[in-house]
Amino acid sequence: MKKIDVQNQPVLSPGRIIQIAVTGVKYRLFRAVVTVAVIIVAMAFLMNILTESLIKRAIADSVREQIEDLHRVDRWIARLTMPQSGEELLFVLAEEEAPSPVLGEISTMSGLSIDALQALRPKAQEAVRYLNFFNEIDFGRRRVLVGPVQGVATFDRLSADPAWHQFTSNLADMRVLRFPEELSDFQDFLAEWSELQAKLETIREGQQRSIEQVRNAIGDRSLMSALSDADGDFGDIIRQAGFSLPDETAALLVRDVRRVKNTQLIESTINIAEVRQAVAAERDVLPGDVTMRMIWRLLRNQDRAEWFLGVMRDAELETGDLTAERLEAIANQRAYARLLTIAEQQTMEAQGGLMGIGMRMTWLAFVSMLVCAVGIANAMLMSVTERFREIATLKCLGALDAFIMSIFLIEAGLLGFVGGLGGAIAGLLLAGLRMAVIFQSLLWTAFPWQDILVAGLISIGIGVLLAAISAVYPSFRAARLAPMEAMRIE
Amino acid sequence: MSTATEHKVEDIASATGGKRVIIRSLGMKKIYRRGEEITHALRGVDVEIYTGEFIVVMGPSGSGKSTFFNMIGALDSPSEGRVFIDEVDVAQLTAEELAFLRCRKIGYIFQSYNLIQYMTALENVTTPMAFGGVTPDEARRRGMDLLELVGLKDRWFHRPIEMSGGQQQRVAIARALANEPSILLCDEPTANLDHRTGDEILEILQKLNKERGVTIICATHDHRMMNICDRLMWIRDGGIERIAQRDEVEVELGSIE
Numbered sequence: 148m149k150k151i152d153v154q155n156q157p158v159l160s161p162g163r164i165i166q167i168a169v170t171g172v173k174y175r176l177f178r179a180v181v182t183v184a185v186i187i188v189a190m191a192f193l194m195n196i197l198t199e200s201l202i203k204r205a206i207a208d209s210v211r212e213q214i215e216d217l218h219r220v221d222r223w224i225a226r227l228t229m230p231q232s233g234e235e236l237l238f239v240l241a242e243e244e245a246p247s248p249v250l251g252e253i254s255t256m257s258g259l260s261i262d263a264l265q266a267l268r269p270k271a272q273e274a275v276r277y278l279n280f281f282n283e284i285d286f287g288r289r290r291v292l293v294g295p296v297q298g299v300a301t302f303d304r305l306s307a308d309p310a311w312h313q314f315t316s317n318l319a320d321m322r323v324l325r326f327p328e329e330l331s332d333f334q335d336f337l338a339e340w341s342e343l344q345a346k347l348e349t350i351r352e353g354q355q356r357s358i359e360q361v362r363n364a365i366g367d368r369s370l371m372s373a374l375s376d377a378d379g380d381f382g383d384i385i386r387q388a389g390f391s392l393p394d395e396t397a398a399l400l401v402r403d404v405r406r407v408k409n410t411q412l413i414e415s416t417i418n419i420a421e422v423r424q425a426v427a428a429e430r431d432v433l434p435g436d437v438t439m440r441m442i443w444r445l446l447r448n449q450d451r452a453e454w455f456l457g458v459m460r461d462a463e464l465e466t467g468d469l470t471a472e473r474l475e476a477i478a479n480q481r482a483y484a485r486l487l488t489i490a491e492q493q494t495m496e497a498q499g500g501l502m503g504i505g506m507r508m509t510w511l512a513f514v515s516m517l518v519c520a521v522g523i524a525n526a527m528l529m530s531v532t533e534r535f536r537e538i539a540t541l542k543c544l545g546a547l548d549a550f551i552m553s554i555f556l557i558e559a560g561l562l563g564f565v566g567g568l569g570g571a572i573a574g575l576l577l578a579g580l581r582m583a584v585i586f587q588s589l590l591w592t593a594f595p596w597q598d599i600l601v602a603g604l605i606s607i608g609i610g611v612l613l614a615a616i617s618a619v620y621p622s623f624r625a626a627r628l629a630p631m632e633a634m635r636i637e
Numbered sequence: 638m639s640t641a642t643e644h645k646v647e648d649i650a651s652a653t654g655g656k657r658v659i660i661r662s663l664g665m666k667k668i669y670r671r672g673e674e675i676t677h678a679l680r681g682v683d684v685e686i687y688t689g690e691f692i693v694v695m696g697p698s699g700s701g702k703s704t705f706f707n708m709i710g711a712l713d714s715p716s717e718g719r720v721f722i723d724e725v726d727v728a729q730l731t732a733e734e735l736a737f738l739r740c741r742k743i744g745y746i747f748q749s750y751n752l753i754q755y756m757t758a759l760e761n762v763t764t765p766m767a768f769g770g771v772t773p774d775e776a777r778r779r780g781m782d783l784l785e786l787v788g789l790k791d792r793w794f795h796r797p798i799e800m801s802g803g804q805q806q807r808v809a810i811a812r813a814l815a816n817e818p819s820i821l822l823c824d825e826p827t828a829n830l831d832h833r834t835g836d837e838i839l840e841i842l843q844k845l846n847k848e849r850g851v852t853i854i855c856a857t858h859d860h861r862m863m864n865i866c867d868r869l870m871w872i873r874d875g876g877i878e879r880i881a882q883r884d885e886v887e888v889e890l891g892s893i894e
Contacts, residue, residue, distance in 0.1 A: 153725055153730060153734045153737055153738055154734065154737055155731070155733040155734060155737060156733050156734070156736035156737040156740060156768065156769075157768075157769070157770035159767060159768065163767055163773075167764075170755050170756065170760075171755055173755065174754060174755030175755075536749075536751055537751075537753055537754070539751075540747075540751040540753065541753070541764070542736070542739070543710075543712065543739055543745045543751075544739070544740065544745075544764055544765040544768055544812070544815075545736045545737065545739050545740025545741070545765055545768040545769060545816075546736065546768055547732070547733060547736050547768075548732060550768075629712070629713065630712045630739070631703075631707040631710075631712040631713050
């Protein structure tokens with residue numbers, strides 16, 4: 148009879164361990180599928196919000212300039228009507244660095260030197276930080292702290308002692324709210340606020356002077372019709388008044404003004420009975436149900452646009468410089484502008500938080516991960532319980548604790564990988580579909596492939612990690628199981 | 638192992654007249670505590686089992702028989718006293734060494750076979766070899782030999798669910814023999830089998846004992862087992878009631894019948 152010197156049991160090769168784990172999973176396929184489904188749901192949720200926010204962010208980046216262009220006419224009309232508010236000026240002063248056309252414009256209008264404006268920059272930046280604080284807190288809190296005032300008026304109010312006292316004492320009571328700067332700094336700033344405000348007032352007065360100069364030159368014409376001459380005499384008037392208007396901007400303004408006027412003309416036709424009736428007959432609806440949207444849709448086809456032009460002429464309406472091609476182009480542009488507006492609304496909150504998903508979504512995602520982890524832990528515990536005898540038998544055959552533990556961890560990791568992959572695909576499809584419905588053609592102009600690939604990898608990684616972490620305790624329990632459990636007779 | 642213990646072992650070995658002791662227990666006690674309730678499963682058992690012996694253990698359920706098996710099978714450690722397997726004190730082994738011992742020194746055969754359900758017969762047999770570090774090719778060759786020994790060579794690819802109870806138990810025996818153990822620990826190996834299949838299993842066990850010199854310790858209620866064993870042991874209330882040679886018992890059985 149041979150005699151064995153007792154030694155340490157050798158460790159099994161990883162390949163063999165994986166093989167045994169995989170055969171085990173195959174045998175309990177149904178439970179595995181259920182567990183995978185839990186992971187898929189959680190990961191699909193994560194991937195969905197990640198993808199949506201990534202797409203929104205990419206689209207927001209790509210359409211920002213186009214949206215700016217969309218508002219060019221509105222912006223210029225505002226500029227030529229009213230001086231900028233103190234708050235706007237502070238943002239501009241904090242942002243702009245010499246040499247810049249914006250600073251140049253302010254300097255010409257107000258008579259302050261560029262250097263003097265630059266010197267205001269640190270103070271303006273400080274002011275912007277305070278303003279941001281007040282803008283970000285909710286209405287109720289702001290009311291308790293500074294009363295009904297907004298913008299730079301907050302500084303005016305807080306310069307008075309009673310208001311400052313109210314502000315500091317109430318701020319101390321709000322434990323969750325933290326003032327981002329030193330209160331003493333804020334007090335120093337307020338002490339010098341009137342000085343800064345005087346500077347702002349000088350700038351505003353300068354702007355007001357320029358605006359009046361322009362207004363006098365316009366005479367009885369509307370600002371809109373004056374702007375249609377922005378590349379001609381009116382442009383010179385604007386420049387003389389101190390506004391910086393490059394030639395290309397002027398050309399674009401003229402183009403935009405023309406389009407706005409055409410649009411107004413077309414939209415006014417809906418109030419004409421003949422046009423309504425003609426469109427109603429064409430679309431086979433009641434005249435009362437004709438909407439502007441319907442007309443715009445008609446105009447996107449050149450033949451229909453030609454027909455519409457005929458209707459306008461029959462109704463003896465002014466058609467101006469409209470042609471069928473122009474009508475079609477305006478209708479198409481309008482549709483695109485609508486898309487841009489939707490994109491602007493949809494992407495407004497698409498910033499901040501993890502990968503731009505926002506704090507609330509981060510929290511929701513975290514909770515869903517937690518639920519998923521509990522689900523996996525439960526499934527693994529069940530798996531351990533129903534394999535009691537098997538585990539004990541393996542230990543009788545000489546399996547090490549580490550081997551038992553790795554079998555369960557590998558099983559969980561495998562389920563996590565499959566679930567993560569499935570979830571990533573499902574989430575991507577869902578998000579892609581939803582985004583395609585919202586953004587339509589815009590989606591493909593700015594599809595963030597690379598970011599989404601990274602998000603997919605993150606989802607799979609989190610799936611594997613989540614499964615492995617939730618399986619640690621169950622597998623530890625399995626490993627600690629006494630081998631004599633195998634002896635127990637059921 | 639301390640020198641004192643070794644000395645003692647030598648003494649006892651010489652005192653047993655040349656027969657080598659493979660399992661020895663000294664004052665083995667086991668106490669289970671569940672809350673306030675204390676159960677004395679074993680109340681001090683001293684026993685010596687010799688190499689190459691076929692010993693049958695009998696006892697009603699709750700007698701401490703299973704606990705006794707766990708102790709001498711290195712599956713559990715006693716609360717008091719010591720267990721030596723092949724002159725090694727089980728209590729002093731680390732987890733890795735215990736795994737090594739279970740893997741090569743002892744083969745376990747269970748009443749309910751305890752085959753791994755998702756593995757084929759051959760995989761079941763080769764699993765302990767894999768744990769023992771045998772290469773896959775070598776394991777497959779030896780596994781087929783063992784299946785041939787138990788008469789299941791042509792069914793190596795069947796899973797337990799596709800086999801009868803007797804076939805499963807034969808696979809379990811092949812698995813127990815995977816690493817050529819010196820001790821075979823059987824817990825009611827024939828209890829779940831019909832008469833004829835039970836005979837086949839007994840035949841295999843007897844062959845192993847006679848031809849390979851494997852020490853077989855067998856818990857059973859099966860009277861056929863008594864015809865092939867060397868010694869019989871009765872356990873009752875956590876202690877050894879009686880140990881007897883087979884020929885002594887046969888006389889009694891004869892007189893009863």
